[in-house]
Amino acid sequence: MRQKIVIGTRSSKLALWQADYVADCLRKKYPGLIVEEKKMTTKGDKILDAPLAKIGGKGLFTKELEAEMLEGGIDLAVHSLKDMPTEVPDGLVITAITKRFDSGDAVVCPKYKTLDALPQGARVGTSSLRRRAQILAVRPDLELIDLRGNVNTRLKKLDDGEYDAIILAVAGLKRLGFGDRITEVLPKSMCLPAVGQGALAIEAREDDKEIRDMLAFLQDDETTRCAAAERAFLETVEGGCQVPVGVYAVPSDGGVEVEAVIASLDGKRRFRDKVKGEWNDAEALGHQLANRLLDAGGIEILHEIGLLLDRK
Known part of the structure; x- marks a missing residue:
């Protein structure tokens, strides 16, 4: 088993809390394991004088960590799942999603x-x-x-x-x-959360089976299944973290219920709906709901704010 692990993290207090949490879990699970943290600064941390929507929404808080991981400088990175783009770079995978703490x-x-x-x-x-x-x-x-x-x-x-x-x-x-x-x-009836809000995503190299196996205990199956539905929704509307959409999946009657909204920036137009189905269909339900909202008029809203949609 690996004797030492290096975790990559942003330098903010919240990011450090998240990295410390994962590091503590690893030390408890594997006594004697040396866990170090490497602090890094991302584009989203550097540019603080402009709205996030104007500097790009995808990978603002992840790209630098991912590059360092691919180069072998760190073994894994801990992110807020809501900051993770739906497309992960080749060679990397989200290897564990932790239990959702609070999505509100x-x-x-x-x-x-x-x-x-x-x-x-x-x-x-x-x-x-x-x-x-x-x-x-x-x-x-x-x-x-x-x-x-x-x-x-x-x-x-x-x-x-x-x-x-x-x-x-x-x-x-x-x-x-x-x-x-x-x-x-804020009640969910008024404000649906961001994709994966409240959960942590642990990213590692796809070919590093030892690290991925060591991280497997951190995976929460229920949160992971709900996150799959939410990320599928976001993938279909092709949005990063700066998109006026909210989506929330929860267990329901032995399956999963997914609710989402696409809203204009001024809040005057909203398209909101929900779907329910089997656990194994969580990802498909996310895609289905996204297409339903886009067809209802959401696609025009997204085009209006300059998003290029590719509904594959």
């Missing part, structure tokens, strides 16, 4: 507490087109402003008065010990 979106608003209580014209910070579109669908009067930086930076901007409220992932806040800052969790 959180409102952090010390003064008004909830989205509904915000006054007309309130300034709300988010870096996500998905959240922007779904929030504007119910509160078109709000001013949605781009918000970049790590979790600590975003909270400081809120505390400094730059925003009346900010929207962040529940999982990230709780993992960093900021769960007490959450003043509301």
Whole structure:
């Protein structure tokens, strides 16, 4: 068995928490194993003065780690699954998806507490087109402003008065010990999450069977099956993380139910639907739901924001 493993990770506090979590799991599973972490900076970490949608949505937080892995500088990389493009580079695979922690979106608003209580014209910070579109669908009067930086930076901007409220992932806040800052969790009926939100993806070289075997215990089958449906949906609409779509799959009656939405950036047009089927058909259900929403009118919305669709 391998005596030493090197994990590649971004340098943000949340990314380091995620890498530390996997490292601790490996050390407990394999006593005596040396686990090191190599910190790296990705394009998404470097460019903080522009909206994510303008600097490209695919692989913003993964490409540098993947290149280092292919060159043999690291053995594996730990990512937020929601940051993973649907296409993984040749030679690499997602070898384990961990149990989903919490898929929700959180409102952090010390003064008004909830989205509904915000006054007309309130300034709300988010870096996500998905959240922007779904929030504007119910509160078109709000001013949605781009918000970049790590979790600590975003909270400081809120505390400094730059925003009346900010929207962040529940999982990230709780993992960093900021769960007490959450003043509301947006209901799924209003805001569907990003693909795989709340789960971690562990990526490794496809031909490194030893590492992949060592990581197998981290795989959560239920989360993996749900993620397959969600990623199939995203693959069909050909979107990266900066696409105004939300999708969420959950176990249901011995099978799986997948619900998704495609919304215009101003929230005025929404196409939302759900499908249910057998566990073994999770991926097919994701594709089916995507095509249904695209045919209903979602494809026009995506074309309008400059996405090139290839519905194979």
